[in-house]
Ligand code: ZN
């Protein structure tokens with residue numbers, strides 16, 4: 353039996369505002385001393401009232417427009433009631449009945465396929481605090497728990513997709529697309545590892561007759577890799593269950609990243625368990641056409657627009673364009689270099705190759721690996737004029753990164769100029785021929801492939817400095833003689 357996978361995501365994105373959603377406490381509380389960024393409003397003291405942060409509304413509208421949603425001119429805040437120690441008010445302010453935005457979509461590009469993934473809704477809500485359990489990861493088995501209310505009232509948007517994703521890998525790619533979009537807008541840092549972007553995933557499987565399994569929800573996935581891994585695990589678990597004739601339980605599960613499996617948290621609660629009702633302390637949210645127009649006009653270039661522009665303006669292949677466009681720092685660095693050197697494809701190769709590799713290998717930020725566009729131009733010129741080989745250029749690149757020296761100066765200091773002198777190359781070829789007469793014979797018997805051996809010998813003898821095309825040409829000539 354073949355099963356189709358059906359996945360929908362609910363994503364919480366923390367908004368990069370100065371202050372919290374309904375009070376004037378600062379909003380960026382990551383890693384701060386517990387309970388130092390709280391006030392009577394965000395801790396729900398009697399007699400306090402919430403005041404909506406205007407930036408939160410603007411950011412939510414920006415996200416809504418970027419995701420092709422209808423922006424609702426009227427939306428309403430509601431209370432979602434439940435008890436948990438990290439929620440001192442006993443309810444979360446959210447938008448349940450009338451969200452700020454709905455009915456949007458984003459295009460997911462995966463291989464040859466480009467499909468629209470529908471966005472059901474985007475709503476504004478506040479975050480809850482955090483519990484820190486002694487000695488354990490979870491409350492179970494802990495000897496005691498601490499409360500940190502710093503995060504209470506931090507503004508979020510919750511983005512809910514329709515169940516349009518067909519595989520775990522698509523879910524991961526969608527999350528990356530969403531992160532790139534929110535980052536380009538400047539409304540969310542997109543850092544999953546810091547909890548600024550969190551994902552709950554719903555998965556069910558449908559058999560050939562169209563019968564669907566129960567839906568399983570995986571909560572609080574905090575990395576792009578785990579989105580894919582956790583869903584792969586569930587896909588496997590659910591299809592095995594279905595194949596053996598039992599359905600899976602409708603429940604909420606959690607991903608354990610050390611054991612690489614999901615485990616059951618609780619049977620799924622119903623929406624009506626939360627007794628949603630309109631928040632009496634906040635008026636309806638009315639959005640003017642003016643605000644929408646102003647935001648539409650000021651919207652920055654979005655990742656997919658950048659991909660298209662890069663392909664057109666710089667004649668880059670789609671793959672290069674999408675890698676470079678996914679990060680705004682990388683993409684503007686690329687543009688600086690492409691413009692300074694006039695060689696966009698080479699610039700792209702160097703950034704996607706050497707620059708990104710150094711960032712990755714040495715855990716450096718782009719700022720730390722930034723070779724100036726002028727130095728790149730020099731480096732490209734040296735290669736083009738045949739003064740150094742590509743290999744030498746790559747060898748000295750980390751040195752340029754480290755000390756910022758000009759490539760010309762570095763090449764001169766280290767004596768790395770390419771050897772163009774025919775006699776030096778001829779000597780090296782002749783020596784290799786003397787060393788290996790059998791290979792010479794093979795070449796003369798028609799085994800052209802042996803040529804590589806002689807070119808290699810020349811490169812070795814000259815420590816990689818011989819001009820490779822010259823070495824090739826001279827070796828061929830001398831072998832023929
Ligand atoms: Zn506060």
Ligand code: MN
Pocket residue numbers: 364477510
């Ligand atoms: Mn939520």
